[in-house]
Amino acid sequence: MAGSVAPTSRRLRVMHQVAPVLVLLIIVGAVLGVVGLRARADAGREAELRLARLEAAAHEAALRSASPASWTSFERALAGASAGLADRPADVGSLRSAAVAFRSSEGGNAGRLLDEVGRLSSEQAARAGRLQWVSDVGSLLLLLVAGFIVWLLLRQADRAKATAANQQRFRSLVQNSSDMITVVDTAGKVLFETPSVRQVLGYLPGQLLGTDINRVVHPDDAQSVRDTFVRVAREGVTTARVECRALHADGSWRHVETAVSAQTEGSVVVGWVLNTRDITERKELESQLTHQAFHDSLTGLANRALFRNRIEHALHRQRRQRQPLAVLLFDLDGFKTINDSLGHAFGDALLAAVSERLLGLLRPSDTACRLGGDEFAVLVEDLVEMRDATVVAGRLLEGLALPFVVEGKEVVVGASVGIALCPPLAPATSFTPDDLLRNADVAMYTAKARGRGRCEVFKPSMHQAMLDRLDLEADLRRALERGEFVLHYQPTVTLASGRISGMEALVRWQSSTRPGMVPPGLFIPVCEDTGLIVPLGAWVLEEACRQAVAWRHEFGVDAPATISVNVSARQLQDDGLVESFAAIFDRTGINPANVILEITESAIMTDAEAMVARLHELKALGVRLAIDDFGTGYSSMSYLCSFPIDILKIDRSFVSGVQSEPQKVGIVRTIVELGRILDLQTVAEGIELDAELEQLRALDCDLGQGYHFARPLSVDAMYALLSDQAAARRRGELVVFPIPASA
DSSP states (O other): OGGGOOHHHHHHHHHHHHHHHHHHHHHHHHHHHHHHHHHHHHHHHHHHHHHHHHHHHHHHHHHTTSOHHHHHHHHHHHHHHHHHTTTOHHHHHHHHHHHHHHHHTTTSOHHHHHHHHHHHHHHHHHHHHHHHHHHHHHHHHHHHHHHHHHHHHHHHHHHHHHHHHHHHHHHHHHHHOSSEEEEEETTOBEEEEOTTHHHHHOOOTTTTTTSBGGGGBOGGGHHHHHHHHHHHHHHOOSEEEEEEEEEOTTSOEEEEEEEEEEEEETTEEEEEEEEEEEOHHHHHHHHHHHHHHHBOTTTOOBOHHHHHHHHHHHHHHHHHHOOOEEEEEEEEETHHHHHHHHOHHHHHHHHHHHHHHHHHHSOTTSEEEEEETTEEEEEEOSOSSTTHHHHHHHHHHHHHHSOEEETTEEEOOEEEEEEEEEOTTOOTTSOOHHHHHHHHHHHHHHHHHTTSSSEEEOOTHHHHHHHHHHHHHHHHHHHHHHTOEEEEEEEEEETTTOOEEEEEEEEEEEOSSSSSEEOHHHHHHHHHHHTTHHHHHHHHHHHHHHHHHHHHHHHGGGSOSEEEEEOOHHHHHOTTHHHHHHHHHHHHTOOGGGEEEEEEHHHHHTTHHHHHHHHHHHHTTTOEEEEEEETSSOOOHHHHHHSOOOEEEEOHHHHTTTTTOHHHHHHHHHHHHHHHHTTOEEEEOOOOSHHHHHHHHHTTOOEEOSTTTBOOBOHHHHHHHHHHHHHHHHHTOOOOSSBOTTO
């Protein structure tokens, strides 16, 4: 620390050491002066006594008429008086002159001598009195001054003691402070460091002495540190703080905060005092909080705020580089069913798995974001061509369509992707982040409306389509209240005999505000999205059961043996589904064994394990269960064996062209053989040609359905068909297919 003490401080310390000596010398001088004054006063009183003796000797000499003895006494008295007046030679001369005159007159002229002695005695008495007064006053003042000086010395001693104690406390604080205190000269050389350097940066005490402070400052932060020194020196700032990274003894970089103060001599800066503390944990917490502010806590992906910022920066770059960019937005088809049936914790785990797979499908330069819920977005930059965005979307669709294994459960979700493009030559003000997000959102809902599991590129006309969808949702809600839904029926035929064995109920919407029949492909997906499918599905089941019971009463053995109703994934997720269906069977009086509930393979595999439990509950009602569109999903043999199903409905994509495509023949043969092994009936969907029918008969498929037999028919048309079948049976004939749609 000695190297950091300024010369001015050393001079002050020397003065503090010399001051007591000077005070002591002053006191000694004052004491000697007072003593001298008192001695002079005493000498004056002695001279006064001698003059008195001279006066007495003169009287005695005059009375004794100059006897020898009297004159001897007179001479001794004169000598003593002259000695007492030695410091006054003029008065001594005057006295001796009077004494000579007195002696020459043989004592006869004593008046002159006595007058002179009287005068000198008076003056000597006055002078002695003055000296005594001055001596007394001086003594008093000396005592006062001495007392004051002693008080000052004692006070200074107390202050020195307190200062020493404070210095000791300060030294202890400095030595034991958790902050590292460093003194450097103007060249950056370390002159002093506290032992806390070990705690802060891991160096041994004294290890940095003599080294350049810049050696431990991160190169990227060195300029900001120098700027802080300059600001303190030039702007007169008492203390300035700077944050930088410092090199730890273990080689890592630690975040530190340093308070910089200048050491000065007069107005000249001679060094710096640095008070440094480790703020690494604080910076890490700040970084964590910043990450949390701009990232989704569940998936770790960018959140909406960061994603908008990335889009904004991408738009600025795109305007300079003239390359197209795209925003892709998608959500998970069927996620709500999974979330509601298996719980939010399972849903969160699925979202985390989706985000992990999503990152694996993207380039490092792409930005993935979770906007909220099950909605995700992707920013794709540096596209070579606009159509490259659809390639990325296709890769996402393929990757997300594969099954996910979450907490030991296998689930399948799909995605519908909306794409918003920003052309390379778009004007600077054409697009904003909100524009691209909105356009991608509109495109995504268009993809959902067109069948899900696909991607759509935004077109301006889609805005109107979204408005139309909103109108459609409102009309659907009113349609339920107004009873605008009707059922059409399509027969299921035994392929071997050609006889009608059952009917499938298909809902149709005869809107009072829209022309003609509204196609099911238009309103069924909307019902699924809005949840209207639950009350609508219950109505369809009850109406179909009533109609089946009416046919049974009307046609007896010629009535369809079964009635089939489609059940959606959204309905299966409803906790009140089983109780609702049981109540419908009770109200309509139908035998549940005559009811077939058709469920798509993809709906079952959305949450296979939960669906197994729900299907067993439905099976317990006495109904038969069919997997619709079989072969298009991802059901495994283990799940197929665990499902309590009775019927496999072969998807029409395998039936169409089966007479001429060997691959399809092999698939259908496999499914039929699988059904035989598992004791399941097989139904071929979408039969339209005689050749298809003949090939399916050759493959021993049990039942068939399609336009070759009949299109979906109204209740009246189906009544006529059943009447014809009854009449034909009585004649021993078969119904002639196909049945006209208007029949």
